[in-house]
Every structure is written in C-alpha cells, then in structure tokens.
Amino acid sequence: MQTGKRILAPLLASLLLAAIVRTACGAEGPEFRLESANGETVSLSQYAGRKPVLLVFWATWCPYCNAAVPEINDLQSRLSNRLQILAIDFKESREKVATFMKAKGVAYPVLFDSNGSVARQYRVVGIPTFVLLDRKGKIVYFDNILPPDIEKRL
Numbered sequence: 001m002q003t004g005k006r007i008l009a010p011l012l013a014s015l016l017l018a019a020i021v022r023t024a025c026g027a028e029g030p031e032f033r034l035e036s037a038n039g040e041t042v043s044l045s046q047y048a049g050r051k052p053v054l055l056v057f058w059a060t061w062c063p064y065c066n067a068a069v070p071e072i073n074d075l076q077s078r079l080s081n082r083l084q085i086l087a088i089d090f091k092e093s094r095e096k097v098a099t100f101m102k103a104k105g106v107a108y109p110v111l112f113d114s115n116g117s118v119a120r121q122y123r124v125v126g127i128p129t130f131v132l133l134d135r136k137g138k139i140v141y142f143d144n145i146l147p148p149d150i151e152k153r154l
Contacts, residue, residue, distance in 0.1 A: 004048050005105060010123055021137065022059065024054060024122075024123065024131075024139045024142045025139050025140060025141070025142060026097070026137050026138060026139065026140075027138065028132040028137050028138055028139070029044060029053070029055075029122070029137050029138070029139055030044075030118075030121040030122065030130065031043065031044050031045055032117075032121065034045055034088065034111035034112055034113060034118060035111065035112050036109055036110065036111050036112075037094070037097060037098060037101060037109070037110045037111075037112075038109075041107065042086065042111055044086075044133075044137070046093045047084045048136070048137040049135065049136065049137075050084075050135070050142075051082060051083060051084055051086055051135060051154075052082070052083050052084070052130050052132060052133060052134045052135055052153070052154050053083070053084045053085075053086060053132075053137075054075070054083055054084070054085045054130065054131070054133075054147075054150070055086055055087075055088055055122070055129075055130070055131040055132075055133070056068070056072060056085065056086070056087040056088065056108075056128060056129075056130055057088050057089070057090060057119055057122070057124045057127050057128060057129040057130075057131070058088070058089060058090065058127050058128045059086055059090045059092055059098040059114075059127055060089075060092055060096055060097060061092075062127050062128060064127075064128055064144075065127060065128045066104070068128055068146060069104045069106060069129075072085060072087070072108055072146070073105065073106070073107045073108065075108075075146075075150065076107045076108040078153070079150075079151070080111060082154050083150070083154055085108040085109065086108075086109055086111055087106070087108055087109065087110045087111065087114055088110075088111050088112075088113045088118055088119070089111065089113060090113055090116060090119055090124075091113065091114060091115070091116050092112075094112065097110060097112070110145070126144060127144075128144060129142070129144055130142070130143055130144070130147065131145050132150065132153060134153075140153060141153065
C-alpha cells in the first residue's frame with residue numbers, strides 16, 4: 001500500500017499542475033501590489049507594456065529555490081534590459097529573507113507575499129513556481145522549473 005501512495009501522490013500533483021498550466025497560459029497575470037525588500041511598493045502594472053516579467057514564487061527554506069539563485073542571478077545580469085525579474089517570497093519574515101539575500105548574494109528584486117494572497121491569485125501549489133508574463137502581461141509559461149528557452153520567449 002505504501003508503494004502505491006508514493007506513486008500516486010506525485011502523479012496527482014503533476015496532474016493538478018498540468019491543469020493549472022492549461023488554465024493559466026494565455027490568461028492575463030493578476031495585478032498585485034507588494035512591498036519589496038527595499039521598502040518600496042511594487043506593482044505588476046509598473047512593467048506591463050514595457051517588458052516581460054518573470055515571477056519567481058519561492059521561500060528561503062526551499063532547497064530547489066536555493067539551488068535556483070545562481071541561475072536567476074545570471075538571468076538578472078544578462079537580461080535585465082529585456083526582462084524584469086520579481087521574486088515573491090511566500091509568507092516569511094523580512095529579517096529571515098534579508099539574511100538569506102545577503103548570504104546568497106541575491107541580485108534581483110524580492111517582494112513579500114506575507115499572507116499568500118498573490119500566490120493564491122496565481123494558483124501556486126508548490127514552490128518554486130516560475131511564471132513568465134509577456135510584454136502585454138499574458139502568462140506564457142508556468143512551471144516549477146525555470147523556462148529552459150527563456151531568451152526565445154522574450
């Protein structure tokens with residue numbers, strides 16, 4: 001019975017994510033206003049019509065999120081003139097996130113989703129979740145891995 005549960009749980013999670021992706025892709029990214037690690041209020045509409053936006057839903061305790069930091073830093077340094085990266089921390093304290101950002105050398109903007117409302121708007125079921133919005137604000141990618149062909153999508 002345990003083997004069946006081990007196989008069934010990931011299968012169900014994959015099916016749920018696939019259903020969300022089918023629903024999400026092509027939809028307009030919901031507007032939000034969140035406070036950044038710098039204390040500024042940031043909204044999605046600041047970037048709509050200007051350049052694509054990569055939303056990164058993450059948390060400091062997530063090993064996959066930690067592993068993605070160098071690659072996201074690389075995207076920030078190479079593509080910042082063509083892509084806006086906004087990392088959205090899921091329900092953690094500012095102090096914990098600030099310590100993490102300093103230790104890991106996070107080079108991209110981090111926003112605080114302190115009550116999880118933005119994650120719910122985007123139907124995030126696990127982290128990390130990467131959501132790529134095109135220049136018009138439409139969702140063109142939604143997955144738990146970085147888009148492998150992100151430069152082609154810009």
